[in-house]
Amino acid sequence: MLFAGVDAGGTSTRVAVHTASGERVGYGTAGSGNPAAHGRAAAASAINAALRAALDGLAPSAVAATVAGVSGADDGFADVLARLWTSEGLPHAPRMLGDVDVAYAAGTPSPHGTLLLSGTGAAAARMVGRQVDAVADGLGWLLGDEGSGFWIGHAAVRSSVHALDAAGSPASLGPLAALVVRHYGVSGTPRRMADQIVRHAQADRMTVAAAAPLTGRAALLGDPAARSIVRQAAQHLATTAARVHRDGPIVLAGSVLTSHGPVRSAVRELLGEGEVLTAQDGAGGAAWLAALPHVGEVAARAAHRRFVTASPSQA
DSSP, X not given: OEEEEEEEOSSOEEEEEEETTOOEEEEEEESOOOHHHHOHHHHHHHHHHHHHHHTTTSOGGGEEEEEEEETXXXXXXXXXXXXXXXXXXXXXXXXXEOHHHHHHHTTOOOSSEEEXXXXXXXXXXXXXXXXXXXXXXXXXXXXXXXXXXHHHHHHHHHHHHHHHHHOSSGGGOOHHHHHHHHHHTOOSSHHHHHHHHHHHHHHOTHHHHTTHHHHHHHHHTTOHHHHHHHHHHHHHHHHHHHHHOOSSOEEEESHHHHSOSHHHHHHHXXXXXXXXXXXXXXXXXXXXXXXXXXXXXXXXXXXXXXXHOOOGGGO
C-alpha cells in the first residue's frame, strides 16, 4: 500500500507518496494550489502537476489513501480533487483537510496540542484528537494576522517610509529603511523614494509581505525600529498561542517560525519551558494522516519521523 499527501498553499504545492513504514517513494512540487487566491482551475492544475510528478514510476492504483491539506479551499473543491484523482487512476478520492491540520501533523504525532502558525498570515489552533477545537486570530491581512509575515513586512515598510519622509539625506537612514529601499529598487531624494514605495506597496500588497525577512536582518544589525517590530511580533504570536493552548506540544509552523531568526528566537523564549516543536514537511504530514487509519496508532507513531523528514532536495 502507498499513501499520498498534498500540501497546497499560497506559494507552492507539494505532494509526497510513502509506504506504510514511512519510506518516501515519490515527491512532486508545483506552483500555488490555493483556490481562493488563484481560482479553482489554476489550483487544481498545480495540484495535478505535483501529483503526476510524485507518482512518476509508481502505480496509481497502489495508493490506498490520500489526505489533501489545501489552503483557501471551500467545500466544493473536494469534488474537484475527486475528479482529478479519478482521472489520474487513483482508486480513492482524497480526504480534504485544512492547512492547519496538515501543519500540525508535520510537527508531532501527538493527538492533542497547539499549532502556532506565522507565514504570510498568522493563527493559533488548539488540536484535540488531531482536529481543530479552537482558533485564535487568522483574521486576514487587513484586520488581523498579528505577528504574521505580512504584519511584520507592513510594519517594516511603514516604519521605513516614515523614516524617509523625515530624512534629510539617504545617508541618515538606518539599516531597516536602507534594506526596504533596496527591496523596492527606488532612488532619488528620500521623499521621492517614500512616494515610490507607497505606490509599489499599494499596487501589490505581496511586496509588503516579502519585506518581512528584512526586519530580522536589520534587527541583527542593531536597528532599533527593526528590534521593536520583532519584539511586538513575537508578543502578538505568543499571546495568540496562549489564548488556545491547554496542554501538549506547541508546533511552530509557517516561514516566519520555521526559519531561524530573531522572531522565532523571541517567540520560543516567550513560550517558556513547555515542549515546542517545529513543523517539518507538510506533504509528508498529510501522507502520515492518510496512513494513520490503515496502519494503526502505534505503527504510525513509530513511522512519523520518516514521513515528515524531507531530504535536502525536497525541503
